[in-house]
Amino acid sequence: MNAENAIESHHRKLSDILNNEFENLYESIKSDKLRILFSTLHSSVTSLFDSMNNRLPTDEDSAHFWAEPSRDLISSIETIEALERSLKNSEHAFSIEEYHRDKLTFCKSFLSKSGGSTIPAYTEKLELYYTIPIFFPQSSVKIENKNNTADLKALGSGSYANVYKYFDSFYLKNFALKRAKKDLNAKEIERFRREHEQMSMLSSPYILEVYGFNEKNNEYVMEFMDSSLDKYMLKNNSTLSFQDRIKLGLQILRAFSYIHSKSILHRDINPKNILLKEYDDVAVVKIADFGLVKIVDSELTSPDSDFKGYYNDPSLVTEGFDSYSILHETYALTRILYYVLTGKSKTEKSPENVRDFINRGLSSDKAIRFKNIDELGKAFQTITPM
Incomplete structure (x- = not known):
């Protein structure tokens, strides 16, 4: 199908729901109609992801996603895919932001057009992009x-x-x-x-x-790295042995031992900023995204930095992000290591073999927490298989 004709066709099909809520994110798109299509699809996906977040399962239980939003999300995914195919070799070719490409593919695996959909157990909360585009012109x-x-x-x-x-x-x-x-x-x-x-x-x-x-x-x-930690765990969690997990965790600890030796606190520790290069015989961890680093005795760190990093200690909301210290860093790393060991980001109902580790690392009493990477590493290595 001709690119201009494809845009016109989809524009007409969505005429009843077209909206400009996110049009400002797509100002670089030359075609007015494609710009409004992207805004509409962005709005639809974000709204439906928000609805799904309110229906997520708890741990091993699955959950039900209603029939109408299931059909709406399927329709949005089909429109996005059709547009991508139709515009692939034209001046309007675009890419889908990687996180959304993965999540839309995941949603396709369980969505049903009739009777609602069963959301798989352990499905994590979906990120909502309000100020970040989902579609990028090539x-x-x-x-x-x-x-x-x-x-x-x-x-x-x-x-x-x-x-x-x-x-x-x-x-x-x-x-x-x-x-x-x-x-x-x-x-x-x-x-x-x-x-x-x-x-x-x-x-x-x-x-x-x-x-x-x-x-x-x-x-x-x-x-270029092959995957982020969250994607690596999603792909390999069912096949990773306990020793594989320990080795992966130790690499992460070595990385932050080096970072801290340079008097740097990362401040944005989460599975997306821990990347992996997958070789034939080993997966190597590398840390990325140093945009929020705190350097001791340096003016680089802005005193009015906002709370960021979804693995961060929630107490920072009231304490202020400028108060970030090594105790907040070990808190986030404790959560990361738990994720590596279990494949779960939620620490409720922790397995018995990691309970003491979690209770100390995430304690609301900062006097109890791990004081540095050395303490954290020693405790991590004492964990034994279930």
């Missing part, structure tokens, strides 16, 4: 020192930057490109540049490598 980046161009595939988006994947025809391998958003103010651009500067000064096999910074486009190149 573009190209010039590798200036090689006079080379490559198509970019959107991998994700955060508050300050979009991340893309591209294949370099000179090195014959994939790289990632992190590009600052165009609407950042001078302070935010400076923080983005300092993130690159900070990461380039770190030298460890457990830290994501970054390369040259392009001042013109406010972007920098990174090594």
